[in-house]
Amino acid sequence: MNDWHPSPSASWTALPALLTGHGAGIGEYDASYIVDLSPGQVLNGRVSADIRLTESWGTGAGLVCRADRDWTFVAFYTAPQVQGETRTTVARIGVFREGTLTTVAQLPEAVVLSPGYHHFSLEFFSGTIRGEIQTGEHRYELQADVPHVPFPGYAGLIRLYGAGVLARRTAVERTELPFAASPAAGVAGRTFEYDAFLCHAKEDGAEVEKIAADFESKGIRCWLDSDNQILFGDFVTQKIEAGLRASRFVLPCVSKNLTLRGWTRNEYGAILNAEFSGDSSRITIPVMLDGAEEGDIPLMLRDKRRASSTNKVEFEEFIRFLRSH
Structure with a gap:
């Protein structure tokens, strides 16, 4: 057990080519987990294993990442579910x-x-988690944004409901790049409905609407918090969050008004924080509005190359960049 840490300690056995989970676990889900200490703590990476459950229903098992030794981790696993008289197994x-x-x-x-x-297999990069189960006849895939455990940790296996588990070819890999996209997906495993999310202060609405119209005429799909995107009765925060998730580029429109609006900082700030963590699936690009000066650029954006909406040559180059990406 030199390289493996189980919890509870008697619930797993590590053999040279096989991990076995057996006996009771703890807590409401009768759970136990084991992590590989040899690679050290991993922030971004992948863990995989061939897993066999001794019973095909009524039990659960899977993989964990970013785990500590005190029952904090992210897990991708199967579990039983009963709906009426129907019993199924689900992935979560x-x-x-x-x-x-x-x-x-x-x-x-x-x-x-x-x-x-x-x-x-369980892939984790920045706040995005993707789990996959490959059976002989089918591939199941589940992806979600999980910002709950942002710190590095260990990777390994979990079993639930006192399941008997056999695992072979267990491997932990670390990476500094977003995980590879699945064949039908876009950048970093995603496809995007919009090319650009225009983040702006309310006072700059008229100018930003002209930029959006210019974009749309060139085939660039835009999200703008206008009457077309947010209808009467919509929950505004939910619509904005959905727009951010669906957009490839987030464009803070820089003016003297932008830094006065905390709401706009929240919009581009979440994407910028993900970039700092190494997630390049969405990118922030400052756009200088008419009259904007260097001092109007938010501090966290000053290191980024920006586009000027008033320099026609530069802005055409920017449009070509958006179309090509």
Whole structure:
């Protein structure tokens, strides 16, 4: 057990080519987990294993990442679910914090596990988690944004409901790059409905609407918090968050008004923080409005190359950049 740390200590056995989980766990979910100490703590990376459950229903198992030794980690796992008289197995992403489980996402389709081994993988980069189960006949994939555990930790396996588990070919890899996209997805595993999210102060609305119209005429799809995007009765914060998630580039429109608006800072700030963590799936690019000066640029954006909306040559180059990306 030199390289493996189980919790509870008697619930796992580490053999040279096999991990076995057995006996009772702890807490409401009768859970236990084991992590590989040899790679050290990992912030961004991937853990994978071939996992076999001794029973195909009524039990659960999966993988963990960013784990400490005191029951805080992110997990991708299968679990039983009963709906009326129907019993199914589901795949979930959840967060354990000091032993308390919060479910973050669940795959809408049922997971069918036949007897034998199935390949589980869990990729984690910045706040994005993606889990995958490969069976002989099907591939199940679940992805979610999980900012709950932002610090590095160990990776390994979890079992639930006292499940008997066999795991072989367990591997932990660290990476400094976003994980590879699945074949049908776009940048960093995502496709985007919009090319640009225009983040601006209310006082600059008329000028920004002209920029949006120029973008749209050149084939650049824009999200702008106008009457077309936010309808009467909509929850404004939910619509804005959905727009950010659906946009490839976030463009803070710099003016003397921008820094006075805390709301706009919240919009581009979340994306900027993800960039600082190494997640380049969305990128912030400052756009200088008419009359904007160097001192109007927010401090955290001053290191970025910006585009000027009033310099026609430069702005055409910027439009070509957006179209090509």
